[in-house]
Amino acid sequence: MPVTFNHTIVPAKERETSARFYRDLLELPEAPSWGPFTNVQLDEGVLLQFAELPGVDEIQMHHYAFLVDDDLFDRAYAHLRASGIEHWADPQMTRPGETNTEHGGRGVYFKDPAGHAIELITKPYL
Missing domain, CATH: 3.30.720.120 (Signal recognition particle alu RNA binding heterodimer, srp9/1)
Structure with a gap:
């Protein structure tokens, strides 16, 4: 298998x-x-x-990356902006309010309601 x-x-x-x-x-x-x-x-x-x-007051941040097509990326990015969700072009959070065009596609980083680092990309890294 x-x-x-x-x-x-x-x-x-x-x-x-x-x-x-x-x-x-x-x-x-x-x-x-x-x-x-x-x-x-x-x-x-x-x-x-x-x-x-249970018994956990503070959640340790994890990173989750999702590969999406260009159309969903556009809609998801519009949703982030319309919802006022802070986002960055880079994982170091030095380029606020931007997306990136690295690795031949587009990407964006933001945090979910629990504080996890989320990444949307349109092309896989490999």
């Missing part, structure tokens, strides 16, 4: 809020959820499972 990515648990302050943020931004439908998870389903059945972690 080939190796494929199936799911990851994404720590959240409020799992419903985080899941809705990703669904709205990436234009994804609601997915079945269970137990302590609010799920967001990506292509190929990959699940982002948002969970509030």
Whole structure:
């Protein structure tokens, strides 16, 4: 069997809020959820499972990058701007309010409601 990515648990302050943020931004439908998870389903059945972690007051930042097509990038970027979400062209956050055109595509960095560093790109790095 080939190796494929199936799911990851994404720590959240409020799992419903985080899941809705990703669904709205990436234009994804609601997915079945269970137990302590609010799920967001990506292509190929990959699940982002948002969970509030018991006994954890401060969430450690993780980085999640999403490869999207140019049309979705345009809509997602418009959504970020319309929502007043701070964003940068670089992971060091030195170019606020911009996107980048590195690696032959476009990219943007921002934070989700839990403080995770999110990246949208239109071309893979490799």
